[in-house]
Amino acid sequence: MSRLDTLIFGCGALGQEVAMQLAERGIEVYLYSDDLDEVGALLAKGMQAAVVDFKNDDKLRDIGIGRWVKRIFCLFSDEPSNLFLTLSARALDADLKIIAVCESAASGQRLMAAGATKVIDPYEISGHRVHERIARPYLVEMLESSLFGKHIDIAEIEIPDHSRLNGAMLNDLGLGSLFNLIIIGVVDLELGRELIFANSGISHRLDGGDILVVIGPEAEISRLKRAVAENSLEPASDSGDP
Template sequence: MARRETLIFGCSAMGHEVATQLAERGIDAYLYSSDPDEVGAMLAKGLQAGVVDYTDDDKLCSIGIGKWVKTIFCLFSEEPQNLFVTLSARALDPDLKIICVCESVSSGNKLLTAGATKVIDPYEISGHRVHELIARPYLVEMLENTVFGKHIDIAEIEIPRSSSLSGAPMDDLQLSKRYNLIVMGVVDLELSQELIFSNRGMNHLLDGGDMLVVIGPKDEISRLRADVEEDKLEPGS
């Protein structure tokens, strides 16, 4: 059996959607459920799926949790199942990334307590989208056509430890002039996981290991990525 690093629990419509989107980004995910019918439906749609009894820790180990699996998604439509898988998986592997969907704010908090890394609230997101469509239709149209329409990408670019950019203030990069890119922020992984938005006015000093989050056309992003890797990018004057 291939060692897949990404597993999806729950063969709902959402599981299907996530698996498809992951596949588009070149990530091979395997769907699991305890219900053979659901698994059958996923197999029929051409996805890779399997039956597993997630209440049994040994079974979870045998599919790689605690060993090679890095990320799991809990996408059951029932809240308690998500909670259960989260708890079991967290007990098996403290470093595992667990992404869950939740039904409400309070259940989201429960999942976080159970050990989920990220909780996604589909209802909150959809409600927000509907509201955006009403309140700011042009902005939504623009985002749909550009950022989510694959013209413009959001990407993270890691600054290598050896980079000559170390110590340079972020603003000096002047990416918006030199690369047609907008820097949304930077994450200093040594400090925290949190994104420091570049509009805060703190002219962050870059150092190796920082992650730049940029937004812009795809080719510009790959140009920047290549330049950063080859250390061709000089801090501007």
Template sequence: MFGRFKLPITLVVVALIYGTLGYWLVEGKDLLDAFYTTVLTLSTVGVGQGPAQGSGGKVFTISLIFFGVMALFTAIGVGTEVVASGEVARWMRRSRMIKRVDRLSGHYVVCAFGRVGRAVVEELRRQERTGVVIEPKPELAGTIAEHAILHVAGDPTDEAVLRRAGIQRAQGLICAVDSDAANVFITLTARALNPDLRIIARAAESASVDKLIRAGADEVVSPYRLSGRRMALLAVQPSMREVVDLLDLGPDIRLEEVAVRPGSRLDGLTVMEARTRYAGVAILALRKPSSTVAANPEPGVRLAPGDLIIVLGPVGILDRMAD
């Protein structure tokens, strides 16, 4: 936006310099009086007693008026156009958004607002997590703004753009760009900026999975493979539809990872006791510290600080469970 004001501002500054030097040289005024007379002339207020009596001064004043008025009207025209087009309002919204992003910590950065990125943002909102979208396509800015999503415009492969999105303070990064090469580069850059960042990357080609892992991704997801598996499952075993629909996670059902903290409600309970106390919640898996994930843990296993359990159930019960 400010680039459009360069020419009119330059013209106004040149007019001020031209007028000041002219009155100083032609009329012999000191620099302050020359500048004062120039400002009065350009503002159309006039110079009080009228311009200098000399013919040279009159000719110079006429030239200053023509040049100065042209410069001022150019500046006013550009300013009016910018205000009428809504650029000022958009600039103010971007400024407020940048300030909000600068205050964030522990948020999630989503690269690209395509079909996958939109689904990610919806799920983050459902989980009541804060997400910041990086989107390089200007035509999507309006759609993002309509959904009141925190947004940073720019190329997510650019380190400066990742920094503006607060990648160094973020908890997670979702690389949802439709280019595997771009996702690899984003992963490499983000991992260097934030070694503790949890990175989930999208891979369209199976050959890209190893590259993304080596680049620093914690998990790699292939949307096409996942959707293909689901379609095959529904075709071969139609009765599995209800279970699959559960995993779509409606507004009242959530699949969540719960950490067992010292003194929490889960600390010291066996898996069976936890299932009994929180009826309606399914404990799907358990991971002990320095161990792999065990699906369908034994009922007698006792939960301890540092354990992670994967649970599926109503949101209200899961919130109590995590206290």
């Protein structure tokens, strides 16, 4: 088996769904479970799955945790298993990204305490979507068909150290007039993982390693990515937006 840096634990409906979505984005994964039947069903479907006893740290190390694996998904259907796996994996690798599923706010807190990087509550999100659908139907339709649909993408673009944008003020870039894009904000990893919103009123000085978060049509995004990579962007001299 080749070394993949993404593993999914739990071969239920959730695990399959995530594996499929990742495959669509070109990320290959292995699925692991301690349930023989589940693994068998996945193998029959042609997915890469294997049985592993996740309660045994040596077995976890054998499949790459603490060595080459960069992120794991804990998607067992029961919370204790997810919690146990999160704890074991965190103990093996302090930098591992652990994404876990939770079923309530309380279990989310437990998973975070156990060392999960990100806890996602599918029910919370679904409930929120249903509510949004009721409260703001047009908006949801727009977001569904644009953000999740084919037209518009959200992307992050890292600014290289040698870029000409290095040192420019975010508000002065005037990217909005050069590209059909909306800049949502920027993340300065030196300041933390918080997203600084472009319209917050505080202009941010860009430097190398900052990550721009933009929304727009796919073609425009790749144009911007190309421009940043080729370093052909010039910070506008006049202050861009009125």
